[in-house]
Amino acid sequence: xxxxxxNPGASPVSLLHKLLLVDDEADGAEFVAALLRSHGMAVTVVxxxxxxxxxxxxxxxxxxxxxxxxxxxxxxLELANAIRAMHPAVRIVLMSGYExxxxxxxxxxxxxxxxxPYKMDTLLAAxxxxx
Amino acid sequence: xxxxxxxxxNSETCNDTAKLVASMGYLVTPVFSPKKALHAxxxxxxxxxxxxxAAMPGDRRSLTGELARCSPDALLLxxxxxxxxxxxxxxxxxxxxxxxxxxAENLRNAINDGVDKLPPPLLPRWLTRExxxxxxx
Numbered sequence: 550x551x552x553x554x555x556n557p558g559a560s561p562v563s564l565l566h567k568l569l570l571v572d573d574e575a576d577g578a579e580f581v582a583a584l585l586r587s588h589g590m591a592v593t594v595v596x597x598x599x600x601x602x603x604x605x606x607x608x609x610x611x612x613x614x615x616x617x618x619x620x621x622x623x624x625x626l627e628l629a630n631a632i633r634a635m636h637p638a639v640r641i642v643l644m645s646g647y648e649x650x651x652x653x654x655x656x657x658x659x660x661x662x663x664x665x666p667y668k669m670d671t672l673l674a675a676x677x678x679x680x
Numbered sequence: 681x682x683x684x685x686x687x688x689x690n691s692e693t694c695n696d697t698a699k700l701v702a703s704m705g706y707l708v709t710p711v712f713s714p715k716k717a718l719h720a721x722x723x724x725x726x727x728x729x730x731x732x733x734a735a736m737p738g739d740r741r742s743l744t745g746e747l748a749r750c751s752p753d754a755l756l757l758x759x760x761x762x763x764x765x766x767x768x769x770x771x772x773x774x775x776x777x778x779x780x781x782x783x784a785e786n787l788r789n790a791i792n793d794g795v796d797k798l799p800p801p802l803l804p805r806w807l808t809r810e811x812x813x814x815x816x817x
Contacts, residue, residue, distance in 0.1 A: 581723050
């Protein structure tokens, strides 16, 4: 699609090489990935936490993870904690369209959090902040 | 950088409209169905939404109303064709109506006029939980 390519005005998030986007909502994830790619980022999309952990093992150049919180199986927060333990240099940003359950609220502050739907500028700022 | 969502059911028309919008400085997400449009809108708040339909098949909700709620700061343009004129422009959340075929000048004028005169959102902003409950999946 030519409309998302050739965007000379886009400014990539500084020092970000490859982003792993984790969301069980496949369509939405692909739309966000396309926009991030137009900002010059390499983006890998997966739809579960287990796929995300595999991708991190297989693609060592991933240096940031953007993950939904509410997913079947392992939640985004559990995934974030696992990533922090195994890949401490990887930046992590969490997102959700749901109200965050009370027990997660304190822990969620360990990671930048954005609420869906978000402005792309908010997402890019969160990725910078996660450094 | 500004972001636009273009919904046209015809892929060729969608690409043409998307190119026009992109030429005006927007990064465009083109979609061909109301369901895909909602999926995009539930992830991203757009600055401009161009849609050829206000309805969602099999759903009583107003598509344009839902899009407007998800992107409360967006300018929402409705592309009116012969099949939608009967509604007489009464579409929830729509800021401007443009006629087919979508021409660069008409689109530019609608965007410029619309952005200048964009009123504050009149629609209620749903709580996050409520908004998600209403999502089409």
